Amino acid sequence: MNLSRIGSQKVISADDTHITVLHLPGAHLNEIVTIETDTGETVTGHITSLSQDRCEIRLCDNHDLIHRDHLTIWRHHREADMSIKPTLTIQDSETESLSFITGVMPWDCLFPLNRGHRILVSAQRSQIADKAGITLIRAALRDGQIPVCSATRPTQKERERLLEFWQSQGLDEEHLLSAHSQTSAYSVLRMVHESVKKAAFLASTGHDVCLVITDVEAWFDLFCEDLTLQGRFLSRKGMVSAFHGELCQCLDTLADWSRQVTVVVIQPWQENEKNSLSLQELRTYFDVALFSLDDGSVSLDGEVMAPSLTQRQKEASLLRRQFKMLSRQVQQYLLEAEDLPDDLEEFQKNLNLFLSHYEVQEEVCENNEAAWRLLQGLHEDRLLRIPLSLLRDRISPFLAE
Amino acid sequence: MNERFAFVEAIQNVYVQTTADFPVAIGELVSSTKGEWYGSVYSSQGSSVRITPLDSPEQLKIGDHLHFLGSSTLPQVETIPFGSVIDPLGRILQSLNISPSEKTGTLASVSKSFWGLGRLEQAYLLKQGKTILLMGDEKVDSARFLAKSLERQHADCLYVVCQGGLRELSRFIDAARLGGALQRTIFLWSPPWQHAISGAMIAHCLTRLITGHQEGSTLILFDDLRRWLERIRETSEESPQLLMPHGFSPETRGLLTHLMELPHSLANTSLLCGWSRDPLAPRLRSHPFGPLVEHLTDTGLCLSGDEERYRLTSDSWGTPLQITKSKEMLEKKIGHCDDERKVYMELLQDLIDCFYLEVDPNRLDDEAPFLWSEKEHLNLEKLLESSRASSLEDITVLQNKIKLASLERYSKPREIFEQWLNSRSEVVSS
Numbered sequence: 001m002n003l004s005r006i007g008s009q010k011v012i013s014a015d016d017t018h019i020t021v022l023h024l025p026g027a028h029l030n031e032i033v034t035i036e037t038d039t040g041e042t043v044t045g046h047i048t049s050l051s052q053d054r055c056e057i058r059l060c061d062n063h064d065l066i067h068r069d070h071l072t073i074w075r076h077h078r079e080a081d082m083s084i085k086p087t088l089t090i091q092d093s094e095t096e097s098l099s100f101i102t103g104v105m106p107w108d109c110l111f112p113l114n115r116g117h118r119i120l121v122s123a124q125r126s127q128i129a130d131k132a133g134i135t136l137i138r139a140a141l142r143d144g145q146i147p148v149c150s151a152t153r154p155t156q157k158e159r160e161r162l163l164e165f166w167q168s169q170g171l172d173e174e175h176l177l178s179a180h181s182q183t184s185a186y187s188v189l190r191m192v193h194e195s196v197k198k199a200a201f202l203a204s205t206g207h208d209v210c211l212v213i214t215d216v217e218a219w220f221d222l223f224c225e226d227l228t229l230q231g232r233f234l235s236r237k238g239m240v241s242a243f244h245g246e247l248c249q250c251l252d253t254l255a256d257w258s259r260q261v262t263v264v265v266i267q268p269w270q271e272n273e274k275n276s277l278s279l280q281e282l283r284t285y286f287d288v289a290l291f292s293l294d295d296g297s298v299s300l301d302g303e304v305m306a307p308s309l310t311q312r313q314k315e316a317s318l319l320r321r322q323f324k325m326l327s328r329q330v331q332q333y334l335l336e337a338e339d340l341p342d343d344l345e346e347f348q349k350n351l352n353l354f355l356s357h358y359e360v361q362e363e364v365c366e367n368n369e370a371a372w373r374l375l376q377g378l379h380e381d382r383l384l385r386i387p388l389s390l391l392r393d394r395i396s397p398f399l400a401e
Numbered sequence: 402m403n404e405r406f407a408f409v410e411a412i413q414n415v416y417v418q419t420t421a422d423f424p425v426a427i428g429e430l431v432s433s434t435k436g437e438w439y440g441s442v443y444s445s446q447g448s449s450v451r452i453t454p455l456d457s458p459e460q461l462k463i464g465d466h467l468h469f470l471g472s473s474t475l476p477q478v479e480t481i482p483f484g485s486v487i488d489p490l491g492r493i494l495q496s497l498n499i500s501p502s503e504k505t506g507t508l509a510s511v512s513k514s515f516w517g518l519g520r521l522e523q524a525y526l527l528k529q530g531k532t533i534l535l536m537g538d539e540k541v542d543s544a545r546f547l548a549k550s551l552e553r554q555h556a557d558c559l560y561v562v563c564q565g566g567l568r569e570l571s572r573f574i575d576a577a578r579l580g581g582a583l584q585r586t587i588f589l590w591s592p593p594w595q596h597a598i599s600g601a602m603i604a605h606c607l608t609r610l611i612t613g614h615q616e617g618s619t620l621i622l623f624d625d626l627r628r629w630l631e632r633i634r635e636t637s638e639e640s641p642q643l644l645m646p647h648g649f650s651p652e653t654r655g656l657l658t659h660l661m662e663l664p665h666s667l668a669n670t671s672l673l674c675g676w677s678r679d680p681l682a683p684r685l686r687s688h689p690f691g692p693l694v695e696h697l698t699d700t701g702l703c704l705s706g707d708e709e710r711y712r713l714t715s716d717s718w719g720t721p722l723q724i725t726k727s728k729e730m731l732e733k734k735i736g737h738c739d740d741e742r743k744v745y746m747e748l749l750q751d752l753i754d755c756f757y758l759e760v761d762p763n764r765l766d767d768e769a770p771f772l773w774s775e776k777e778h779l780n781l782e783k784l785l786e787s788s789r790a791s792s793l794e795d796i797t798v799l800q801n802k803i804k805l806a807s808l809e810r811y812s813k814p815r816e817i818f819e820q821w822l823n824s825r826s827e828v829v830s831s
Contacts, residue, residue: 013764025461026462027463028459028460028462029412029413029458029459029461030410030414030457030458030459031459036782048413048414049411049412049413050411050412050413051410051412051418052410052411052463053463054488076558086566086567086594088486088494088495088567089567090486090495090567090570090571094577095634121528131482140799154614191438198469230414231413232414232415232441232639233638234638234639235634235638235648237631237634237648238634238635238638238639238648239599239630240631241631241632241634242597242635242637243591244593244628245592245594245597246823247593247714248565248566248592248593249566249593249594251568252566252567252568252592252594255566255567255568258568277614278680278681280537280539280680281677281680282543283542284544284565284569285565285566285568301707303540303709305542305545305546305570307545307572307575315800317709320709321708321709324707324708325708362414381797381800385801386707397621
């Protein structure tokens with residue numbers, strides 16, 4: 001603990017977002033400082049430029065009225081340092097992580113997850129809090145993971161619902177970090193970093209953790225705002241490039257516990273929205289990308305980018321390929337206004353029903369059986385994407401029934 | 402010796418300012434006294450000098466000493482041992498442990514080649530000493546392909562440029578371990594959270610490294626070129642340089658050309674670059690530097706796939722080999738035939754792709770690549786010209802046969818396909 005405090009009262013200019021102060025010895029760039037008003041109120045500041053004896057400080061927190069003649073700038077912030085820094089850790093690929101059985105049937109069968117996966121969930125804006133966020137937290141709970149949630153821009157309603165859910169499950173409220181619409185950009189970014197630190201701390205004490213960050217677009221917007229306030233004026237593409245660093249830094253800070261901390265980042269999307277498109281390239285930092293359709297059902301277009309796949313995940317990829325091929329055939333029939341063969345019609349109906357099972361099921365699905373069942377009424381000639389031996393092996397138990 | 406020191410006078414995220422009473426060169430390196438911080442001179446007006454930070458400027462304080470090094474790269478770059486992870490300035494971040502078993506790798510039985518691109522090598526002529534670009538649609542992660550290539554190549558010296566995070570770096574290191582290439586690889590790592598300007602030093606660092614280690618064939622795996630350009634754009638926007646209308650600085654063209662022409666300027670050097678597709682400008686040519694990249698590249702392998710297996714698209718360029726010529730012929734014919742015949746030809750195209758060209762990033766190609774020869778091309782040509790030997794039923798029977806032979810391994814079904822192709826062409830001839 002630093003007992004000596006270094007401060008200055010020589011404020012030479014102040015505006016809504018910045019103040020300039022003289023004589024703050026030993027200060028360094030990007031240092032966090034505390035600005036104290038004559039009434040004892042404190043505001044967090046951030047040094048954005050140093051020149052000889054002059055320090056330019058950006059005001060990080062929202063404030064009501066501050067008078068430049070009654071300010072004291074203190075070096076050393078009162079709160080713990082929230083900066084995060086990944087360390088170079090070469091992971092051992094030999095140790096395999098455990099499966100993360102979510103209880104959400106289409107995910108478990110078609111996109112089997114592992115603990116420690118980095119998961120990007122793209123969901124339609126209106127469904128974010130209700131479906132994706134809470135579904136995954138519930139899934140993590142049943143899997144024995146401690147959920148930590150960071151909500152960057154929830155609406156009032158979403159925040160209440162999240163809090164209600166948190167309380168109903170008897171979860172530690174310290175693990176739910178939620179911003180208000182008035183919260184400053186700096187504080188929200190700090191909140192995300194804090195959630196990463198909390199996840200790292202829990203993992204270091206031997207717990208399995210599921211860190212949910214919702215949503216990436218708000219995170220990006222606030223990151224842009226923060227960058228601008230730091231005096232870094234970049235184009236949108238430049239901002240996206242800088243945000244690669246922010247996201248990757250957060251994910252890699254958890255690299256030491258890569259088999260214990262599952263990270264879920266939720267990305268909202270809206271049809272024909274160009275802004276969301278430019279964030280698509282962030283997928284490269286994730287192991288699995290999951291998409292949900294307009295009606296809330298799981299899309300087949302998700303991706304698994306994890307470096308190594310288990311047998312179950314390989315089977316799931318064959319099933320996805322096969323389902324996509326069959327769905328395309330169905331679309332072809334519909335486009336050409338031809339009668340759909342009975343077996344394909346039945347398959348498509350069952351597939352749609354299967355993909356809409358977005359809720360966490362009580363009955364745990366530990367293999368891909370439910371997905372294989374969808375293929376049982378189809379002739380083998382249609383199932384060209386799956387090796388025959390595997391197909392017969394998986395389907396024969398149902399046929400025997 | 403004339404000491405060249407100055408004091409820090411101003412610090413910003415974008416520059417550090419000092420006053421130097423001696424001549425300084427633009428681009429020369431500057432370090433803090435203990436050598437933990439580096440910067441590069443970018444402007445000098447009278448005695449006032451501005452320095453771009455290559456490391457985070459938080460480490461500096463007003464009044465700190467700066468040492469002008471008089472060189473644009475660190476002196477010890479040439480002596481860096483293989484099996485090291487270094488930063489773009491050539492500082493060793495970690496020396497990797499190589500166990501005796503890792504010297505041979507666990508993929509000894511897998512067929513290896515210089516580029517290690519498996520089945521993709523059958524499509525275009527890929528010579529050593531050239532530049533290849535590997536790009537895909539938004540679903541294709543080029544890093545996965547480059548990692549697979551690292552497992553399966555046999556170049557004498559390897560330089561892997563990674564611009565992803567720890568996970569991406571680990572993926573490359575794992576691939577080198579599996580392929581037994583760790584003791585001949587240097588990993589140059591520039592993570593996204595580091596100051597973006599350091600990425601601009603990559604081409605200089607590679608030149609010095611390769612010159613210092615020139616022994617036999619050299620392969621550079623660069624992941625990825627577009628991210629690299631985006632990071633240069635990010636730094637250009639923050640610097641006081643004049644920018645082109647597309648947002649890049651004029652300097653970018655020089656940096657890009659320097660990098661892409663390494664195979665021409667250094668003997669026995671080849672370059673394999675990944676290119677992640679920009680979702681807002683999916684075609685290479687729509688990128689401001691796309692046409693230049695295409696011009697400086699000998700072969701472009703463009704991949705696409707909506708069934709989680711990838712196929713080369715017609716955007717690819719280079720010297721086509723026989724299978725690509727056959728595929729182009731087939732595509733041309735598909736565009737000029739009736740519906741029934743179109744279905745037939747599409748099935749045929751599907752089989753050719755499946756057996757000869759389709760790649761799975763998780764299993765690039767476990768078998769020795771099969772060469773589609775002139776004979777197969779002629780047989781296919783005959784088949785396409787005649788409608789006598791080519792009915793839809795006929796190909797459906799073939800598909801069933803192939804299905805029975807199981808799609809798990811390609812050799813048997815491919816054999817059946819070849820026999821079928823030969824027998825059909827004989828029917829046509831007779």
